[in-house]
Amino acid sequence: MNALDLDRQLCFALYSASRAMTASYKDLLAELGITYPQYLVMLVLWEEGSNDEGVTVKRLGERLQLDSGTLSPLLSRLESLSFVTRHRSAEDSRRVLVRATAEGAAAKERAECVPARIGERTNLDPASMPELLETLRALTRNLRAEPAPVESPDPPAAPLNSHRASALTARH
Amino acid sequence: MNALDLDRQLCFALYSASRAMTASYKDLLAELGITYPQYLVMLVLWEEGSNDEGVTVKRLGERLQLDSGTLSPLLSRLESLSFVTRHRSAEDSRRVLVRATAEGAAAKERAECVPARIGERTNLDPASMPELLETLRALTRNLRAEPAPVESPDPPAAPLNSHRASALTARH
DNA sequence: CACAATTGAATTGTGTGCAATCATTTTCGT
DNA sequence: ACGAAAATGATTGCACACAATTCAATTGTG
Numbered sequence: 001m002n003a004l005d006l007d008r009q010l011c012f013a014l015y016s017a018s019r020a021m022t023a024s025y026k027d028l029l030a031e032l033g034i035t036y037p038q039y040l041v042m043l044v045l046w047e048e049g050s051n052d053e054g055v056t057v058k059r060l061g062e063r064l065q066l067d068s069g070t071l072s073p074l075l076s077r078l079e080s081l082s083f084v085t086r087h088r089s090a091e092d093s094r095r096v097l098v099r100a101t102a103e104g105a106a107a108k109e110r111a112e113c114v115p116a117r118i119g120e121r122t123n124l125d126p127a128s129m130p131e132l133l134e135t136l137r138a139l140t141r142n143l144r145a146e147p148a149p150v151e152s153p154d155p156p157a158a159p160l161n162s163h164r165a166s167a168l169t170a171r172h
Numbered sequence: 173m174n175a176l177d178l179d180r181q182l183c184f185a186l187y188s189a190s191r192a193m194t195a196s197y198k199d200l201l202a203e204l205g206i207t208y209p210q211y212l213v214m215l216v217l218w219e220e221g222s223n224d225e226g227v228t229v230k231r232l233g234e235r236l237q238l239d240s241g242t243l244s245p246l247l248s249r250l251e252s253l254s255f256v257t258r259h260r261s262a263e264d265s266r267r268v269l270v271r272a273t274a275e276g277a278a279a280k281e282r283a284e285c286v287p288a289r290i291g292e293r294t295n296l297d298p299a300s301m302p303e304l305l306e307t308l309r310a311l312t313r314n315l316r317a318e319p320a321p322v323e324s325p326d327p328p329a330a331p332l333n334s335h336r337a338s339a340l341t342a343r344h
Numbered sequence: 345c346a347c348a349a350t351t352g353a354a355t356t357g358t359g360t361g362c363a364a365t366c367a368t369t370t371t372c373g374t
Numbered sequence: 375a376c377g378a379a380a381a382t383g384a385t386t387g388c389a390c391a392c393a394a395t396t397c398a399a400t401t402g403t404g
Contacts, residue, residue: 003287004280006215006235010301011193011290013308015212016237018190019391020315021183026392037360040187043178057383063178065188068383070361077359094369094382108176115175118183123314124307129182132307135296136185142295143192191361198362209390230352240353242391249389266352266399 024121028114032107038078039111040064041071045084045100046108054087054097065144083107196293200286204279210250211283212236213243217256217272218280226259226269255279 006012022036029039044063049055057071064071075098078084083104089095100108124132178184194208201211216235221227229243236243247270250256255276261267272280296304 002219003284004215004218006212006219008305009215009287010294010305010308011197011208012212012215013305013312014186014190014193017308017312017315018186019237020312021186023392024315025183035359036183040178040184043176043181043184046176047174047178058381065191066360067362069363069385072384074360092370092382096383112175115181121315122182122311124311128307132304133180133182133185135300135304136182136189139294139296140185140189140192143189143196143293195362207389228352229354238390239392241355241393244354246390264352264400268353 021118024118025114028117032110033081034078034083034107037064037066037070037074038083039114041074041078041098042083042100042104042107042111045098045104046111049098049100052099054099056089056095056097058095060098078104193290196290197286200289204282205253206250206255206279209236209238209242209246210255211286213246213250213270214255214272214276214279214283217270217276218283221270221272224271226271228261228267228269230267232270250276 002008025036025039029036032039034042041060041064044060045055048059048063057068057075060071060075061067075084075086079086082101085099085101086096087099089097119126174180197208197211201208204211206214213232213236216232217227220231220235229240229247232243232247233239247256247258251258254273257271257273258268259271261269291298
């Protein structure tokens, strides 16, 4: 009946779930000595930095949707932990190249088991994961896409909604 | 193939969606002059504080899963915005009762349209909302419930997983 | 009743997020 | 080649989150 009912709002369910997820990572990542956002940065470095060219701060920001105001101090802490190094690019000295150190690369092995541990804790049906993932991604896309300034007559540029089209136990 | 693939991880999808949601609220709540977490506090006050007894900080923490370290300064800001008042309880002076002011109560009217505006921006199938909500709630419950200390032989105390049991277009 | 344990908030310290601004460097139009 | 515009990070300031500590008030127990 009440549109402002806290427990009926998707925003709060998302907010709660996200914080619960971050909290659940805490003890697992404590063994590595890093925080959850720091872990996300390492994921990108492990994924993209294998060619030892390093990853720019801009690229990290694109992957994680974080700006330099968040990444600069975070990378500074990762650097003081000896997980990464930062150097200005030789070709374009505006860029800063971030690389995992040997210690940072070694942490990847110890992190391999983390997603599975979290997966157990979520206790969700693994078959429903792809659908949940796609729903969340569609949600994120839609929210980022449409500021709908003030009064535009026709914003629906993204009519997609994943749930309708996909089967309940959809696989990829 | 890679368990550490950023884009395959539920945690990152949640983290992104939650931040996108909060960002999407920003311009709507700017008209009220408050932030998203402040809005959440006002939701609880509008919902539970109608009997003008006020709501304790503890109760706010239970509803929002936030501790006094977050709520105390947040409430202080809401107080300086004249949205709420804070008074020690007469019966138990450890408790602090938070009440919406007339201005805070008036803001409820202006906030009524906010959930609908967000709903448009999500562009999700309204019929799939109950299932998504329930999945997120189950996820939150499971993550909060099972710390699984270190090596316990039998932690599965919460075998529930909503998706299996519910139909695709489940309603409540 | 004395007094230890508990409870409820506030405070402190660290680490994000994000807007706004700044400095440096590169690019591009002329 | 030159100057404006754009690109790239860093810095600053504010507001969460959350762990740990502190402090006052209450409750439980002998």
